[in-house]
Amino acid sequence: MKTGRILSVAALLVLFTPAPALAGESVHVKLLELNNSGATGTATLTALDNGDLKVSIRSTGLVPGSPHAQHLHGSTDGMDFHCPPMSADRDGDGYVSTEEGMPSYGDIFVSLTTTGDVAKASGLAVDRMPVADARGALGYSRTIPAADLPPGTVAHLKDLHIVQHGVDANNNDKYDLDGLGESTLAKAAGLSGIPEEATDPALCGMVSGAAAGSVPVGGVATGDGSAQNNTKTIWYASVLTLLAALATVLVTRRRLFVLPRSQR
Template sequence: MDFHCPDKSADTNHNGYVSTEEGLPMYGDIFISLTTTGDTTKASGLAVDRMPAADARGELTYERTIPAAELPAGNIAHLHDLHIVQHGIDANRNGKYDLDALSESTFAKSLGVPNIPEEATDPATCGMVSGAAAGSVPAGGVNTGDGSTLGGGPVSAPVIYSVGGAALAGVLGVALVRRRRA
């Protein structure tokens, strides 16, 4: 598959945000939902109540171990082909995802999940997972880019990703995702 992180050219309606519908052709479908508890399959992709959220300073720390047996087939062997898309933007800067800024998520609504704010589903950052050779599992951290979905120019919010790699024993450890906004 030739999926990658979208840049600002994906914003086809020119509203200043790359929506999930606009980015999906570039970054593809969900393989793993990085929820804080419970299911991590594609079915939890819209479980916004179980997704990590940044604190008042814009910082986010995520740590969770997902056993390899719970991952979709081929994910570990193709770790170098994967990327992380972090969803959620506070477009009206009021400290919460609400329907006031960008209205209801048309993506969530199209899947039969109403009343999810567009702010909760729009991609905020995207980073390619690197540092793994084909067919191997990296030891230690896996580097991701500074992957803004804005692309092109400077990123308004410095983004630091540090995602823990899969252990050779067969466990994918997602150790830390940290995002700061100015």
């Protein structure tokens, strides 16, 4: 009798435990525009036999000749993270800023840099982010070693999503202060002269293929409200992480974002 109960419990655990990604499995992402960026794209995440992760991204309609910060966001804990709807624009300026989007898409899980580390502290390492060509097309392909990935990344590929940053609000094919003014994220870190256009998200894609604002793969956490509190905690931690990254990274790399005064 006890054996039967144990088998029943085991069967339920198997039934309700998400299947991890298998070696060689690929998941595909359709990148949808945010902030009326006019950009589109596709991405493929492939779990390799040795535990490495291959990431391929092709985007068009981005700000030409400019670096575009990009990341994997999400959680391995089944949190309610997804691409942000435009209703996330709390200040009503018509654009979802990085800070406004964080409660929706969560913390940086992997920074999709071209070289070097992929930790979330490199989230704004703009000199190691891909640069769109003169037509606004961006191609990215990198195999990230298993040792550099956060625990659970490959097993939870279907719970993650991709965000690319960098918009052109005033349609002049560059980041400048005339578009949306200074980046509120940078100003909070004590930095001046960083365009908001450079840090606002332009594209977001759910690995599940769900549209912005839809329920994520793992479903919406319900219950006593603890999941919502955990989400807020992660959001605040994300803001602090990005502010620290800005303070240590953008101070030395701001030349990529700031135009000479004669061109402002």
